[in-house]
Amino acid sequence: MSITTRFAPSPTGYLHIGGARTALFSWLLAKNKGGHFLLRVEDTDRERSTTEATDAIIEAMAWLDLAAEGTAVFQSQRFDLYNSYIDKLLASGHAYWCGCTPDEVEAMREKARAEGKKPKYDGRCRDLGQGPGAGRVVRFKGPQDGVTAFHDMVKGPTAVQNAEMDDMILRRSDGSPTYNLAVVVDDHEMGVTHVLRGDDHVANTPRQILLYQAFGWSVPEFGHVPMILGPDKAKLSKRHGALSVMEYKNMGYLPEALVNYLARLGWSHGDQEIFSREELVQLFGTGNLGNSPSVFDIKKLEWLNAHYIKEAAPERLAALLPDFIAAAGATDGLKLDPAYLASIVPLLQPRAKTLVEMADMARLFLVDAASLAYDEKAVTDQLKPESRALLTDLLPIYEAPADYADHKALEAATQAFLDERGLKFKAVAQPLRVALTGKTASPGLFETMCVLGKAESLARIKRALAL
RNA sequence: GUCCCCAUCGUCUAGCCUGGUCCAGGACGACGGCCUUUCACGCCGUUAACAGGGGUUCAAAUCCCCUUGGGGACGCCA
Numbered sequence: 001m002s003i004t005t006r007f008a009p010s011p012t013g014y015l016h017i018g019g020a021r022t023a024l025f026s027w028l029l030a031k032n033k034g035g036h037f038l039l040r041v042e043d044t045d046r047e048r049s050t051t052e053a054t055d056a057i058i059e060a061m062a063w064l065d066l067a068a069e070g071t072a073v074f075q076s077q078r079f080d081l082y083n084s085y086i087d088k089l090l091a092s093g094h095a096y097w098c099g100c101t102p103d104e105v106e107a108m109r110e111k112a113r114a115e116g117k118k119p120k121y122d123g124r125c126r127d128l129g130q131g132p133g134a135g136r137v138v139r140f141k142g143p144q145d146g147v148t149a150f151h152d153m154v155k156g157p158t159a160v161q162n163a164e165m166d167d168m169i170l171r172r173s174d175g176s177p178t179y180n181l182a183v184v185v186d187d188h189e190m191g192v193t194h195v196l197r198g199d200d201h202v203a204n205t206p207r208q209i210l211l212y213q214a215f216g217w218s219v220p221e222f223g224h225v226p227m228i229l230g231p232d233k234a235k236l237s238k239r240h241g242a243l244s245v246m247e248y249k250n251m252g253y254l255p256e257a258l259v260n261y262l263a264r265l266g267w268s269h270g271d272q273e274i275f276s277r278e279e280l281v282q283l284f285g286t287g288n289l290g291n292s293p294s295v296f297d298i299k300k301l302e303w304l305n306a307h308y309i310k311e312a313a314p315e316r317l318a319a320l321l322p323d324f325i326a327a328a329g330a331t332d333g334l335k336l337d338p339a340y341l342a343s344i345v346p347l348l349q350p351r352a353k354t355l356v357e358m359a360d361m362a363r364l365f366l367v368d369a370a371s372l373a374y375d376e377k378a379v380t381d382q383l384k385p386e387s388r389a390l391l392t393d394l395l396p397i398y399e400a401p402a403d404y405a406d407h408k409a410l411e412a413a414t415q416a417f418l419d420e421r422g423l424k425f426k427a428v429a430q431p432l433r434v435a436l437t438g439k440t441a442s443p444g445l446f447e448t449m450c451v452l453g454k455a456e457s458l459a460r461i462k463r464a465l466a467l
Numbered sequence: 468g469u470c471c472c473c474a475u476c477g478u479c480u481a482g483c484c485u486g487g488u489c490c491a492g493g494a495c496g497a498c499g500g501c502c503u504u505u506c507a508c509g510c511c512g513u514u515a516a517c518a519g520g521g522g523u524u525c526a527a528a529u530c531c532c533c534u535u536g537g538g539g540a541c542g543c544c545a
Contacts, residue, residue, distance in 0.1 A: 010545045045544060102543065109541090118469040119541060137543055155472075156484095164470055164541085172543040179545050202471070203540040226473075226538090233537070261479095264494090268480055271493040290480075293538065297478050300495045310508080350508040361506095411504095429504035441506035 003035035003193045007061075007068065008183070010042040011053035014244035015060035017296065018198060018228045018236060021262040025225060026196045027066045028263070028284035038190055039068035043076045044182055060245040064255050065277070073190060075182050082177035085185050085215070086138050086170050094214040095170055097132055098125035098139045120166030138171035140181075140211065148206040153196070153223030153286040160206040168207055180204055184211040187220060196223045196286070199293075223286050226266060226293040236296055248301075252324060252354030254312065257305035266290050274307065306353040314349070317358070318342035324359035325366070334366040343451050347443035364437050365451060369459035374438040379467055382440065387431035388465055393417075394428065395461065404454045407446035414446075435464035 007023040009015065015023075030037040039061070043049035054072075061067060075082075089095035100108075100121070109119035126141060142165055149159035170181040177185075183204075187195060202224045212219045230240035242248060248258055260275055267290065269275070269283045309317065318341035325331060344365045345358070352358035364372065383391075397413050404410060418425060433442055436457060442448060449457045 008545090012545080042545060048544075105543085113468060116468060120469095158471090160471075166541090169543055174543080176543085178543070183545090199472080200539065201545090204545090224472095229538085231478085235538080264479065266479090271481065273479090273494050292473050294480090295478060297495070300479065303495055306508090348507095351506070425504055433505060437505095439505090443506080445504060 003030060003033045004038065004191050005030040005035065005194045005196060006038040006040055006187070006190060006192050007066075008040040008042050008186075008197075009057050010045065010048075011050060011057060012045070012048040013053055014246065015057045016236075016243040017245065017262070019057075020060065020064060020066075020245045020258070021228065021265060022196065022198055022225060023061060023066050024064070024259060024262050025267070025284075025286075025289070026194075028280055029194060029196055029286065031281040032284045035193075036191075037066075037068050038070065038192070039072040040186055040190065041072050041074045041076075042179070042182070043074060044176055044179065046076065046176075049076070056244075056246065063249055064245065064259055073186060075177075075186065078182075078186070079176060081189070082182055082185055083171065083175070086177065086181065089140070089170065089214060090138065092214070093141065095138050095140050096126060096128070096167075097130040097136045098167075098169075099130060099133060099136045100125060101135065118164060123167050126167065135173050137169045137173050139167040140170050140207075140214070142167055142207075142210050148209050150205060150209055150219070150222055152202075152205075153194070153221055154226075154289045155202075155224055155291055158202070158205075160203075162206075162210075165207055165210075180207050180211065184208050184215070184217075188212070188215070188217050192220055194221045194223070196225060199224045199226050223289070225289060226291060228265065229293050229295045231295060231297075233293075233295060240296070241298070250327075252356035252358070253301065253305050254308045254355075257301065257308045260308070261301045261304050265294050265296070274304075302353045309352055309355075309358070310349050312349070314342045314345040317345045317349070317355070320355055321345070321359055321362060324355045325362065328356070328359050328363070333368075333371065335368075336366065340365075347447050347451060351443065364439070364442070365448075369456060369463045372438050372460060372463070374434070374464070374467060375440070378434045378438065378440045379464075382430045382434040383464060383467065384431075387428075390423075390428055391431055391435060391461055391465060394432070395458070398449075398454075398458060398461070401454065404450045404452075404457065407444070407450045410446040410449055432461075435461045 005026040007026050009019055027037045039058075041054055043054070058072070086095065105121050108122045112119045121139070125139070130136070143162045146162045147159050148162055149157065152158045168180055169178050171177055205222050205224070209219055228236045230236045236243065242251065245258070249255070256277070259277070259280070263275060263280055264273065267284070267288055269288060275283070315338075318338055321341055322336055325334065325336070341362070344362050348358045348361050352361060394414070394417060397417050398410070400413070401409065414428065415425070418427065429445065430440060432445055434440060436442070436445065436448055436452070452460070
């Protein structure tokens with residue numbers, strides 16, 4: 001039997017790390033079973049929901065390659081549907097009209113709290129048999145004793161005393177449906193068989209099960225994933241840094257790195273750390289989900305990102321790079337030809353942890369000799385008279401080849417020159433590096449020369465000698 | 468306050484269900500070394516945990532109880 005899962009964010013902000021992980025797990029669960037993954041936008045709160053947020057969430061899911069099937073369901077467009085189901089509950093005696101004002105209900109809660117009890121609505125309108133009216137809401141007539149139990153896919157057997165739950169509101173006084181009602185109606189209508197969601201929804205699950213039972217519908221499987229914490233072990237929030245998935249994109253993380261990281265945060269498969277998308281789909285199961293909260297560790301994400309940067313095709317990275325180069329500064333006069341960028345990338349892949357870093361390192365390749373920035377200290381330390389003399393003598397060696405296609409040949413020629421003079425490689429390495437790159441740290445000398453090309457390399461050495 | 472959940476290295480986790488193979492394994496980080504033309508990469512090594520206390524048992528990280536600590540939920544938000 002095929003399964004159906006869904007991701008149901010409320011569009012009140014961007015897709016954050018926690019939501020992305022929930023979406024990923026739901027997507028993975030569906031794909032692992034060859035099932036369906038749907039998207040539902042929970043925008044019943046018209047005050048806080050925005051279309052910008054909806055678009056941003058869909059964009060982020062697309063970036064992570066977690067696209068849902070078909071078109072998204074918007075709860076704001078289904079109020080008639082929800083109301084028709086509320087009417088059914090009213091008709092079957094599972095719901096009733098309540099005229100208590102918010103203030104009155106708050107007073108009941110205060111009273112319960114004062115008595116050391118759980119704050120809840122006291123059910124005084126339950127059996128009044130009231131009809132609709134201004135300011136009235138519809139409440140669920142839940143069982144007042146007994147237990148509602150279910151088997152959580154991640155937490156195992158779970159049970160809640162029905163007395164713990166008060167009669168939740170199904171329909172607000174303005175006629176709009178509330179979360180629990182809408183979720184149950186939609187999950188049923190959409191054919192959702194497996195609900196994987198954040199831990200903060202555990203308390204809603206028994207309420208929703210009660211609704212399924214009142215409707216006479218079959219209850220889906222539920223699973224609650226523990227939350228993601230910040231380094232201080234408090235719920236991950238903005239003060240811990242970036243929360244939005246797209247901020248990670250802007251910080252130069254690759255989507256597969258974020259996906260791999262998120263997958264391993266709360267889920268495991270033995271000792272394996274690196275997972276391709278295919279492996280994730282094949283191996284994922286709720287049985288391997290942990291049941292304690294996990295701390296978000298940017299260092300490990302960085303490590304995974306460095307790994308995926310090393311593995312990525314240079315052309316792909318080269319295509320991504322211009323945006324990061326532009327974000328770092330003016331691009332006037334920079335050499336941004338795709339093929340040229342793709343030739344630089346392999347030198348940077350083992351060195352960059354993010355695309356932001358890569359863009360920064362790439363900069364010295366993008367300018368011409370005349371506008372290359374030379375680090376002052378590097379010049380005074382490395383371009384001393386004897387080094388300059390050496391570089392001057394080396395010039396003819398580098399003039400010789402028709403073009404720079406083979407970095408090994410350049411290296412061999414350099415080595416031969418040094419052997420002849422009885423010098424060590426170290427004698428030229430740093431001076432040459434500073435002459436070519438303006439810095440004391442760079443990719444390999446001869447690889448760099450090959451990427452820069454003969455004319456540019458020579459121009460740089462000459463300019464350095466004239467400094 | 469009431470109810471619920473959680474608890475292995477600094478962090479992510481394996482092991483726990485089906486006690487012995489665990490003086491607890493892997494990974495990130497940190498530290499040290501090797502490699503080396505710099506910086507990285509890579510490789511090698513070191514560091515570091517069963518929250519505490521009681522049981523049960525020949526034997527407990529694994530089962531039970533209590534304590535402590537952490538988290539969550541209690542809305543005409545989702």
